[in-house]
Amino acid sequence: MLHFELVTPARLVRSEAVWQVVVPGTEGEFGVLEGHAPFMSTVKDGTIKIYRTQGAQPEEIQVQGGFAEVSAKGLTVLAEHVEG
Amino acid sequence: MASLKELKLRINSVKSTQKITKAKQMVAAAKLRKAQSAAExxxxxxxxxxxxMASLASKVQVGEGSPxxxxxxxxxxxxxxxxxxxxxxxxxxxxANIVKAAKAKAQExxxxGKTVKFYLVGRKGRAPIRRDFPSAIAGGFDTTTVREAGFAEAEKIANELLAMYEAGQFDVAHLFYSRFRSALAQIPTTQQIIPVPAPTVAVANDGGAVVDYEPDEEAILADLLPRYLRVQLFGxxxxxxxxxxxxxxxxxxxxxxxxxELIKKLTIQYNRSRQAAITTELVEIIAGAEAL
Known part of the structure; x- marks a missing residue:
């Protein structure tokens, strides 16, 4: 499972283990699964899709002013504004 | 010596003041807990x-083309x-402590031979700074309209500062605020916010793995700098x-x-004068009875 964290300046919105997260990167959407190579990207304003398990309905969260970092520890998305 | 009535009034007035300070103390204690958890x-x-930022800054050379x-x-x-x-x-x-720190820096x-401008956040700094530097106030942000300042306010302040910076209205910005150590100790702190000083966090070693950047390091850094400023202000x-x-x-x-303490002192004084009055009265009665 992928460890996913969504953080805003005011609070830690999510910190959980999920199957896959699809992030709207500035240069195109990308999906992050467990074991993804270290990676940093800015995120354009849009929707993050969180798949808890394979094939499940994704949960959608609107983000603004985001930044994503994939490291050995998992995926961290820093966003200035979050809705949903 | 104040009369009994005056003393009584005085005691009551101090008592009502004490009620106010006590209430304010309790409110502050509750708000402190909330503010601390917000900070956390x-x-x-x-x-x-x-x-x-630290890991990016260590990879990017600061030069002509830097943001x-x-x-x-x-x-x-x-x-x-x-x-x-x-x-x-x-x-x-x-x-007073924050204003004092800012004034000292301004004098320095x-x-x-530098030019100093002020940007004031909050109501209580305006009067004392306007008194000493009446023409140096370049702007301000009013936080009285919101219950407590949040990220939205920090964002507005940061955007205004960025606009002023872009317009070439200043070269260096310092931020003055009070760092929270404990309920007893708050440290007036000065921090340079523009240009952004490279953060000095130890860069975590990712096991030597090569990190991919999308877009490149410089673009990400340029994108993150204003955000970093906002977060600094928010903090x-x-x-x-x-x-x-x-x-x-x-x-x-x-x-x-x-x-x-004041109430205790006044009460003692009150009792003493009351007893003195009673004694005088008794003496008068006894003297009167003896004369008969």
Whole structure:
């Protein structure tokens, strides 16, 4: 499972283990699964899709002013504004 | 010697003052807890952003093409002092300490021949700074309209500062606020915010793995710099709020205790004069009876 964290300046919105997260990167959407190579990207304003398990309905969260970092520890998305 | 009635009035007035200070102390204690948890909730974001900034800054050379926010304007003439104060009083020397630090820095810069401008956040800093530097106030942000300053306010302040920076109105910005150590100790702090000083967080070693950047490092850095500034301001606002409540709690605790002492003293005085009056009366009666 992928460890996913969504953080805003005011609070830690999510910190959980999920199957896959699809992030709207500035240069195109990308999906992050467990074991993804270290990676940093800015995120354009849009929707993050969180798949808890394979094939499940994704949960959608609107983000603004985001930044994503994939490291050995998992995926961290820093966003200035979050809705949903 | 004050009359009995005067003393009684005096005691009552001190008692009602004590009630106010006591209530303010309790309010501050409750708000302090809230402010502290808000400051704690903001830590993950700030910490992570600083770590990312540090690892990026170590990879990017600061040079001609670097973003202005990182490299500076190339001049060091106009300094903007961003002074964050509270909107309310009754918090001891909290605001005075921040203003004092800002004024000291301003004098120092003026002595070096620099131009100093002020940007004031909060109500309580305006009057004392306007008195000493009436023409140097370049702008301000009013936080009285919101209950407590949050990220939205920090964002507005940061955007305004960025616009001023882009317009070339200043070269260097310093931020003055009070760092929260404990309810007893708040430390007036000065921090350079523009140009952004490279964060000095130890870069986490990712096991030598090569990190991919999308877009490249410089573009990400340029994108993150304004955000970093916003987070710095937000952090300062939160620290300030916690400090204000801490200072208020301590000041009101002292005031309540002083009022208690005053009441004790006045009560003793009151009782003494009452007894003196009774004694005099008795003496008069006895003397009158004996004369018969």
């Amino acid at each position: 909730a903001a830590r993950p974001y700030a910490g992570r952003l600083a770590a990312v 202005k926010l990182l490299a500076g304007t190339g001049k060091d003439q106009v300094h903007l002092l961003v002074v964050a104060n509270s909107d309310r009083g009754l918090c001891g020397a909290f605001n 810069l003026i002595a070096e 300062a606002l939160l620290e300030n709020m916690a400090s204000e409540q801490g200072a208020s709690m301590t000041a009101m605790d002292n005031a309540t205790r002083n009022a208690g």
